[in-house]
Amino acid sequence: MADDAKIETWTLDDGKKLTLRHITPGDAVIEQTFVRKLSAHSRYMRFHGIIKELNQKDLATFTNPDPLNAEALIILYKGDKDEEEEVGVARFVIDPDGNGCEFAVVVADEWQRRGLGMKLMKTLISHAQARGIKRIYGSVLKNNFGMLTFVKRLGFEETADPDDSSVMRVTKYLRH
Numbered sequence: 001m002a003d004d005a006k007i008e009t010w011t012l013d014d015g016k017k018l019t020l021r022h023i024t025p026g027d028a029v030i031e032q033t034f035v036r037k038l039s040a041h042s043r044y045m046r047f048h049g050i051i052k053e054l055n056q057k058d059l060a061t062f063t064n065p066d067p068l069n070a071e072a073l074i075i076l077y078k079g080d081k082d083e084e085e086e087v088g089v090a091r092f093v094i095d096p097d098g099n100g101c102e103f104a105v106v107v108a109d110e111w112q113r114r115g116l117g118m119k120l121m122k123t124l125i126s127h128a129q130a131r132g133i134k135r136i137y138g139s140v141l142k143n144n145f146g147m148l149t150f151v152k153r154l155g156f157e158e159t160a161d162p163d164d165s166s167v168m169r170v171t172k173y174l175r176h
């Protein structure tokens, strides 16, 4: 799904320039570096478990989503360095029936509360909508108050997960 027409760039209040685009298999190194550099807290909130890095299978899947049933967007920052750095990522995987998709999002700790999560999710939601998907949903740990506030602002509804009392199911119904 990575095509140049879908690259977006913008500038934060402090002048830092960011780029949003689809992830590609060539992003494996920056994706793994991004996950390793997350705080233990952010990794736990994102993966609902204690991991230090992605295993090779997940890394391959995450950086090469099947365009028929998945999509992943990353935000990159270059600054003065030679290499671009990944500072946020959001993805969805479409259910086999094509009606719903499950999402996940995470932003680098030092970049949180600067609108990157909103940018990723609003773009991801608009792409899900364009594919005719009826609802986008995710599982959020009950103590992840930041994320619960964040998705509420995006118009998600919260319900209990009958299969897992440690999480809330959050769902946004997409209009067509």
Ligand SMILES: CC(C)(COP(=O)(O)OP(=O)(O)OC[C@H]1O[C@@H](n2cnc3c(N)ncnc32)[C@H](O)[C@@H]1OP(=O)(O)O)[C@@H](O)C(=O)NCCC(=O)NCCS
Pocket (backbone or CB within 6 Å): 041, 042, 043, 045, 046, 104, 105, 106, 107, 108, 111, 112, 113, 114, 115, 116, 117, 118, 119, 138, 139, 140, 141, 144, 145, 146, 147, 149, 150, 151, 153
């Ligand atoms: C949740 C997360 C993705 C939000 O991304 P972000 O880039 O920091 O969010 P934004 O800057 O776009 O925030 C938009 C709004 O969401 C709400 N929000 C975001 N983080 C919040 C927090 N920690 N506490 C309260 N409200 C929060 C606020 O209303 C915020 O607007 P404001 O900053 O003007 O008050 C990010 O904090 C993160 O990666 N957390 C760790 C991983 C995680 O929990 N992932 C979700 C797995 S289900």
